[in-house]
Amino acid sequence: MTPFKPSLVAPGGSLEKAKIALTYGADSVYVGGPDFGLRKSADNLSFNQLEHLVDFANSLGKSIYVTLNGFGHNEDIAKLPEFVTKLQKASPHALIISDVGVCQIAKDYSSIAIHTSTQASVSHSHAALLWKSFGVKRVVVARECSLEECRIIKEESGLEIETFVHGAMCVSYSGKCVISNYTAGRDSNRGGCVQSCRHNYNLFDAATGEEDLGNTHIMNAKDLRAISMIPSICDNQIDALKIEGRMKSNLYVANTVALYRDAIDQAVEAQSTNQSTLNTQESILERVSNRGFCTGSLDQKAEQNSITREWNGYNKQVQYLGTVKECTEDGHYTIEVKSPLKTGDTVEILKPDGSRVHWPITAMTNALGDSIDTAHASTIVQIKGPSYAPRYSILQRGLE
Amino acid sequence: MTTLSTFVTSLDEAKRAVDSGATALILDHPCLSLRHTANDDLTLETFINNICPAIQSQYPTIPLSWNADILFHDADLEILKTVLTHINTLKIPSIRIQDAGVIPLIQTISPDLSIHFASEMGNNNWVSIQAFEALGVRQQTLTNEVPISDIKVMQTKTNAALEIQVQGPILIQYSRRHLLKGAFPKLKTTPTRVESEDTDLPNRRFMFQETAHGHLMYGHFHRCLIPAIAQLKDLNLASWLVDCRGESDTYTRTALQTYSDALLDKPAPSDPPIDILKKESRRSQKLGFFLANMTDKDWRDQSPVRNIDAPVLAMIIDTIKGKCIIGECMEPIDQNTKATLTTPENKVHHLELDDIRDLNNQAITRAEIGDLIRLPWQKGCTPKSILTKT
Known part of the structure; x- marks a missing residue:
């Protein structure tokens, strides 16, 4: 019997990040269009960029999903038919939708497949069946679902099932939170979430309002990391595994996608679990900025152990330095620098095939070819590297 | 009725x-x-x-x-x-x-x-x-x-x-999680209702409640x-x-x-x-949002990028003062396109892109999405400036 192989769905917070995700091994990428998504602050794509990205994905046999996952108000609904009609021209492979009204309009004005967003909090098989009756092809289940529940939902509904396996998590049922609306004047469910749940809260006795019960980051959810569960996920025949993070760096996208790609391929092709490899993959994921990890509700219901109450900032062991924009055959890199670099630095380059090379920078030039010792953030530099590194290779450096 | x-x-x-x-x-x-x-x-x-x-x-x-x-x-x-x-x-x-x-x-x-x-x-x-x-x-x-x-x-x-x-x-x-549980090690029993104050938003008391079904948060009013x-x-x-x-x-x-x-x-x-x-x-x-909901409308993102409707042709990713600016194309750009350069400080320059070069300083007549281009220096231009179609 052919082993079941889930597809890997990765975030594309910008055109470049989307291409990085596809280049590093994602089967699909979800991106925001010019409007109606849930990440207003991401570098969402124009219609032209979306068409370009769809062509790029098609050339690789991969897919692009467009997030249309805000909960629309009347004013949004009025603009939606024209927007969906334009999306149809770009021909993405699916729309990710939370709102029943938005779903209705998407069906009326396009023939693009629809995936139900995790924002709709589909947490049982009857909810999936309801969305099936609306014509959706796939459900991205609530993050509160266990693998066992995912399997049941798939069996009972006959729909494709997608679940999150990595990245930041809402502490609440996604879509069931409007804290930002009342604290910051920003609509949580239309892309304006300011993540008030991650703040520190002073707590008081409810009866008197006076007795101080201390303070804590009581709702600060740890990040999800389920790479060690990939074999079990494959056994449960979950169709698609999603990585969160449209607002995160090129390094995060490249590193996470490469590791999950490898874990899925190993689980399916080798049909065996190498614990040592999984441990290594977990530790490499830990190197990139995170809030501490847990497995969410995938194996058991997330409770207090899924919260980082004592918050001392993000954990990270590496610094993102920049992205290779161009490279000649003989290994001359053109790099967009994101953190300062200087000659003598030893950097690590992560390539799209997942390989990693360390080497010291011995010389740099600016975009005009003038020799420089230090490159500041937001500059272009040219470096002679140890070997050819494809476009979108990532430079990073270990932190002390 | x-x-x-x-x-x-x-x-x-x-x-x-x-x-x-x-x-x-x-x-x-x-x-x-x-x-x-x-x-x-x-x-x-x-x-x-x-x-x-x-x-x-x-x-x-x-x-x-x-x-x-x-x-x-x-x-x-x-x-x-x-x-x-x-x-x-x-x-x-x-x-x-x-x-x-x-x-x-x-x-x-x-x-x-x-x-x-x-x-x-x-x-x-x-x-x-x-x-x-x-x-x-x-x-x-x-x-x-x-x-x-x-x-x-x-x-x-x-x-x-x-x-x-x-x-x-x-x-x-x-939330489906029970967040109060275990949060008060000094108390004999975990309270089911707690008042809370976001330290970033003092003087607003939110109510937390926990039932068998999860953790609930209520507005401060x-x-x-x-x-x-x-x-x-x-x-x-x-x-x-x-x-x-x-x-x-x-x-x-x-x-x-x-x-x-x-x-x-x-x-x-x-x-x-x-x-x-x-x-x-x-x-x-x-009244909350009963009479009006101005959510997101009274919020002003300071970045000019967010407030420009015209198609973004390129993001400026490097500038070498007095010599050139380097941009990454977000849309295809043809020579002689009329464009507007807006800096993060909202200074605006109107340009005709008659001199577009690649990073090897070779003149080109068209750049595609994702290409890096070199343009003549523009005073006041810094990284994160944007080039839009006029």
């Missing part, structure tokens, strides 16, 4: 509610009620066998509904099926749900049961209202973020019976539509919801009586009810 609905867990609460003017009661047992404040030792058996029949006997003409407003998981569905059996036996005419996924299940098991859909969040537009109406939902409770102008549009575009919460604490977050009672009455809604769960006896009586009097066109009482509600709840009483 607009009904005045409220939640009850006992015959005493039902008496108080009806005496204070409630014309519809929502039976609120902990097993499926998200926000219940009843004691956990109130068994379903007692509620079904004693309390519900007593309320029905005392108030045979008051419409009743059963509150089942949790988000369900497959394991919870058996409880729902059990409750539906009891509802059928007791001939309770309607059920109130938050999870749209159980609508077809309820219709299969209890085809005559009227479904009230109260999604708390996320049912904000007339097309979704219409879609739920088409599914057979009899009444819909609008989310608290829908302003009066939108409600009027919904009334024009749909035939749905609409309810809004007119009074009480408003739910602003629903109570929604109170008394100051807009005339506009509220003009809407002629199917139902007004007064949610007094967890509030004092005085609060409950004052709130229900005030809205009841308004519905019956009785004169306003001499003691301002808002003052009583504020004192009893230790919460300010506000």
Whole structure:
């Protein structure tokens, strides 16, 4: 019997990040269009960029999903038919939708497949069946679902099932939170979430309002990391595994996608679990900025152990330095620098095939070819590297 | 005729509610009620066998509904099926749900049961209202973020019976996790209700509550539509919801009586009810988003990138003062395109792109999406400036 192989769905917070995700091994990428998504602050794509990205994905046999996952108000609904009609021209492979009204309009004005967003909090098989009756092809289940529940939902509904396996998590049922609306004047469910749940809260006795019960980051959810569960996920025949993070760096996208790609391929092709490899993959994921990890509700219901109450900032062991924009055959890199670099630095380059090379920078030039010792953030530099590194290779450096 | 609905867990609460003017009661047992404040030792058996029949006997003409407003998981569905059996036996005419996924299940098991859909969040537009109406939902409770102008549009575009919460604490977050548990190692028992203050937003007291169904967070004020009672009455809604769960006896009586009097066109009482509600709840009483929802409209992103509608041709990623600027193309760019360069400080330069070069300094006539291009130096230009089509 052919082993079941889930597809890997990765975030594309910008055109470049989307291409990085596809280049590093994602089967699909979800991106925001010019409007109606849930990440207003991401570098969402124009219609032209979306068409370009769809062509790029098609050339690789991969897919692009467009997030249309805000909960629309009347004013949004009025603009939606024209927007969906334009999306149809770009021909993405699916729309990710939370709102029943938005779903209705998407069906009326396009023939693009629809995936139900995790924002709709589909947490049982009857909810999936309801969305099936609306014509959706796939459900991205609530993050509160266990693998066992995912399997049941798939069996009972006959729909494709997608679940999150990595990245930041809402502490609440996604879509069931409007804290930002009342604290910051920003609509949580239309892309304006300011993540008030991650703040520190002073707590008081409810009866008197006076007795101080201390303070804590009581709702600060740890990040999800389920790479060690990939074999079990494959056994449960979950169709698609999603990585969160449209607002995160090129390094995060490249590193996470490469590791999950490898874990899925190993689980399916080798049909065996190498614990040592999984441990290594977990530790490499830990190197990139995170809030501490847990497995969410995938194996058991997330409770207090899924919260980082004592918050001392993000954990990270590496610094993102920049992205290779161009490279000649003989290994001359053109790099967009994101953190300062200087000659003598030893950097690590992560390539799209997942390989990693360390080497010291011995010389740099600016975009005009003038020799420089230090490159500041937001500059272009040219470096002679140890070997050819494809476009979108990532430079990073270990932190002390 | 607009009904005045409220939640009850006992015959005493039902008496108080009806005496204070409630014309519809929502039976609120902990097993499926998200926000219940009843004691956990109130068994379903007692509620079904004693309390519900007593309320029905005392108030045979008051419409009743059963509150089942949790988000369900497959394991919870058996409880729902059990409750539906009891509802059928007791001939309770309607059920109130938050999870749209159980609508077809309820219709299969209890085809005559009227479904009230109260999604708390996320049912904000007339097309979704219409879609739920088409599914057979009899009444819909609008989310608290829908302003009066939108409600009027919904009334024009749909035939749905609409309810809004007119009074009480408003739910602003629903988590399945129990976050209070283990948070107070020095306390002998974990509290089920805690006041909280975001240290970044001092002087606003939010309420946290935990039930068997999860962690709930309420706004720092109570929604109170008394100051807009005339506009509220003009809407002629199917139902007004007064949610007094967890509030004092005085609060409950004052709130229900005030809205009841308004519905019956009785004169306003001499003691301002808002003052009583504020004192009893230790919460300010506000309209919330009822009159207007300016969310996101009064927010100004300082980055000019966000405020320009024209297509972005390129993002500037490097500048070498006096010599050149380097951009990454976001759209194809042809030579001689008329463009506008906007800096992060909002300085604007109008350009004709007659000299486009690649990074090897070779002149080119067209650059594609993703290409790096070199353009002549522009004074004041810094990285993160944007080039847009004029």
